[in-house]
Amino acid sequence: MKRLLLTTAALFALAGSANAATVVNLGPNPNSISGAFSSIAFGGTGGTGSGAFSDQINFSLVGGPAFLTIASVTNVYAQASDFITGFTGRVLFLGADGVLGGIGANADTTVIGPTAATACPVTPNCQGFAGTAILTLVGNYALDLSGIGGGTSGYGGNLAVAQVPLPGALALFAGGLLGLGMLTRRKKHNTTVA
DSSP, X not given: OHHHHHHHHHHHHHHHHSOEEEEEEEEESOOTTXXXXXXXXXXXXXXXXXXXXXXXXXXXXXXXXXXXXXXXXEEEOSSGGGOOEEEEEEEEEOTTTTOTTOOGGGOOEEEEEEEEOEEOSSSSSEEEEEEEEEEOOOEEEEEEEEXXXXXXXXXXXXXXXXXXXXXXXXXXXXXXXXXXXXXXXXXXXXXXXX
């Protein structure tokens, strides 16, 4: 067990020390079409298909008040050598400066994950992960993918956000409170006049 923990820690250290690279910027409020990405577009994991990598897929949230964020990433491999060891993903809020790797008050904050890849439930020779969250901070984010690629490994995925509107019931509740406040004020005013 101790050897397994040490090996896992070493793998994460290698993955963390790899060159972090912003590989694509999906822009503001990506949808299922504009939020598609693939490591093939930039030469495979780590730019070569093998070795330690830490790739960032950037996006931003504009509007609000909240966004349902859905992301999925998979690695389908034909050969065992294309398996990605220590394949993990997380979503970072890039702080006040909007730049990856900020320090102090501008530090990056993990808002989802990290999540480790698992075997796909139906597809053989496949690993991946997916997640959803409600994000309430407007600004710049990065989907950070890391691991150690072997052979010619790569991944593909999708990130989509949908603005979550205020429910109609909340507006109705606010109107009711306003009405009660006005009724109470009117009652107090009538009591003091009489």
